[in-house]
Amino acid sequence: MICVICKTGTCKPGKTHFSVFVKDAFVVVKNVDAMICDNCGEAYYDAATTDYIQAQVELGYNATEEVEVMKV
DSSP states (O other), X not given: OBOTTTSSOBEEEEEEEEEEEETTEEXXXXXXXXXXXXXXXXXXXXXXXXXXXXXXXXXXXXXXOOOSOOOO
């Protein structure tokens, strides 16, 4: 599959982290299966993975606590 973003990279199976702001929280889902562009790093998810991400984001949002210090 050719990347639709950079139009030059080839997408290959791999793992990535998905992050999103939900209302007032930042949620990260780690080690998600994806097709990842070897040129620009854009990640593409299939339907099952998208459902998994959505469920994990909802769980993560509901379990969040406000933190003062974050490891970067």
